[in-house]
Amino acid sequence: MAKDKKLVEAITSMEEDFAQWYTDVVKKAELTDYTSVKGCMVIKPAGYAIWENIQHELDRRFKETGVENVYLPMLIPESLLQKEKDHVEGFAPEVAWVTHGGLEPLQERMCVRPTSETLFCDFYANDIHSYRDLPKVYNQWCSVMRWEKTTRPFLRSREFLWQEGHTAHATAEEAEERTIQMLNVYADFCEEFLAIPVIKGRKTDKEKFAGAEATYTIESLMHDGKALQSGTSHNFGDGFAKAFGIQYADKDNTLKYVHQTSWGMTTRMIGAIIMVHGDNSGLVLPPRVAPTQVMVIPIQMQKDGVLDKANEVKTALAAAGLRVKLDDSEKSPGWKFSEQEMRGIPVRIELGPKDIEAGQAVIVRRDTREKLVTPLSELPQKTAEVLETMQKDMLERARAHRDAHTYTARTLDEFKDIAENKPGFIKAMWCGCQECEDALKEEAGVTSRCIPFVQEQISDTCIYCGKPATKMVYWGKAY
Amino acid sequence: MAKDKKLVEAITSMEEDFAQWYTDVVKKAELTDYTSVKGCMVIKPAGYAIWENIQHELDRRFKETGVENVYLPMLIPESLLQKEKDHVEGFAPEVAWVTHGGLEPLQERMCVRPTSETLFCDFYANDIHSYRDLPKVYNQWCSVMRWEKTTRPFLRSREFLWQEGHTAHATAEEAEERTIQMLNVYADFCEEFLAIPVIKGRKTDKEKFAGAEATYTIESLMHDGKALQSGTSHNFGDGFAKAFGIQYADKDNTLKYVHQTSWGMTTRMIGAIIMVHGDNSGLVLPPRVAPTQVMVIPIQMQKDGVLDKANEVKTALAAAGLRVKLDDSEKSPGWKFSEQEMRGIPVRIELGPKDIEAGQAVIVRRDTREKLVTPLSELPQKTAEVLETMQKDMLERARAHRDAHTYTARTLDEFKDIAENKPGFIKAMWCGCQECEDALKEEAGVTSRCIPFVQEQISDTCIYCGKPATKMVYWGKAY
């Protein structure tokens, strides 16, 4: 029992210190480890398996919309990075530079890709000639590097894994359509697969991507009331096309510039899963993304027939398409419960001699700890139902939490009071000036998260300057 | 018709210039493209889809043996790379060095990983404490960089994609077992999935991996008679463990060094597929690895009912689990045939008004061009059969080609004559001295490919020095 406690006690409670709680969960659930490479992480099997499920599901959804995967080089020659002015200004200060290849200095230094717009443009400039070559709807899964000063596992690290989609279209309309389409893919993915509700909207000019005409975003709210930018989709217009000379001969035989988009989602979503769903016993994984959905834990395992029956249960659940494991290690049941909870496995099935005698087992939900005594014959079907219910409940609980932490401000005093005392989103009107945005950052410590697609006319004037305002903005402190 | 010819004429014939034929196929089948990043390639959708199938199947086979995936950083601090003497000597001359992060010079430069033994060792030194932590059977899918001087798509490029498995075990026996197990996974994968027959064996000390105690390899023979090292599996013994201090407390409470292995397979296998199976009409993909297995090509598409029926056929084949596409573009059927052949799609189905009237379609095999007139009702089943037969035939044809190009040398003159005039493998006895190996390279231009597991006692003396010899070696020119 002392041992059982040790595992749980090792976690700081989230109410006491949320940041430390996060670090503890990442460590105790064995998602990542530190390395000798400063600012980078090792993603361990339990963490990487979550990423594989994210990849698999996102990739499937991408391909349904006609996306094709490709792979481009990881290095970008400096001259290529510099071709689009805003883009280089945004990224040059935070890239890692390769200056030597083998024993020789390079003629031109190259950076490790922080993102691959410039490489895709270079590629498209060679590959696109005619309207028949359009659209290009390409994506790549890779790692990128940004030389961050302070880092946290999944949320901010010098290297991270992601996908980056890069498309080229004949018309501005088609590019805008694709930009929004991919934002919707991300939003549906977050809600349906990760059980994370999101706000869809547009970034202000200040917050948009370096080189983009428009950046769209999905914003989610963590348990501590901070926002997390969870996926972005950019419309570049023909800005990059002009900088890189990407033209196509249209049906009327005139040369036209293409219109481009890019969109990305990263391993930081694993951080979002932890911070939206976790509790003081550790990780809570939504069933759809959980690498292991069910852990069968035998009670009094040494007794005749218990392990056999536990194996039977495991086989039956696997046959029903569930991802199931059996913990037949020599640890105590209590210790196994703690481990299963720490790792966020959505459901455990407890099975002891008395249960077997009664022809039943106990299904225990990770999120509510609700226990459901179930006849063995109905176990596969009931477990599947519990997982489905849990997936839905987790989304609804996260939505309720977000709504309860979304505030409306009508005066600057009210705004500042909320920003200081009530962690969460603040809805307030904005005139559209960057000066007001800067001032709110300075005076209230919040940034604009997005101009949501679903607007409300809270008042007629800007929360900061009092001038006429027609845009309602979500504000908040962000990761 | 002129247009149809153009596509095919663009390929140099393989008999005329095999290297140029290879380059032409890679280009015309749209597998890769050149980039502004010297020595690196763009892998285009048709090429990347092959890699995805390779990944998916290999990963499945790995996981069946208990492998778990992880992700480690892409950069290696110089001090870490230098910890194992042989290893750094082997790799330091060919790595890319990162010297600046953002605007600041780094305190210690880091290389882009050429392979990750040192990072895994650093990780294992922290992560392994007790016999309970063993074995570790980890793998990662990533890209690596080696600063090659001359490059060719898939075969040799500065950056390539691969998987690298890295394991740690309690005993030497267990490490050796895993090394051989993974070599067998590679061999079975090549033969069963890629239809490429391989020779399993051990590398000589001269040819083994920098830092390994033993390197095992699978060697395959390309159509031009050159060998390709297709996958390697290394047993490190406890050499790395001692350099990095990776110890565990055993059951008897004494500290022991772990025994390690690593094993890898790369995108160069796409080059192998091209060079083993391709012909003068382009690529020929084995059905199991082909992203598209069947192309339905309607004849006289504008005629009433043809396109409808072609769509029906496509739907029926897809329902039978085949990967099928319909080419309903405005090109001529002849052009479509050429394209389907160039891209190596294993089977096409021709379907015109007369076929429809007769209730039939024509299945055409890519490899033999054999035509099979088939009732529409039997089409899904017959197509599946043709694909299965083709997969088997391709392996047998490649095996027959390899066997026909495997020669036995009993005298040095005979050896040199074969090396000069008969492209292929040469089997010959070897005394075990590196001097003889060096001399054969110098005088006959061949390297030892492997000491095969299946030995033959061809003679009692070394082909070069005439001293007693017990090892039969495969020699050849290699990519």
Ligand SMILES: [Zn+2]
């Ligand atoms: Zn204002």
Ligand SMILES: [Zn+2]
């Ligand atoms: Zn000799």
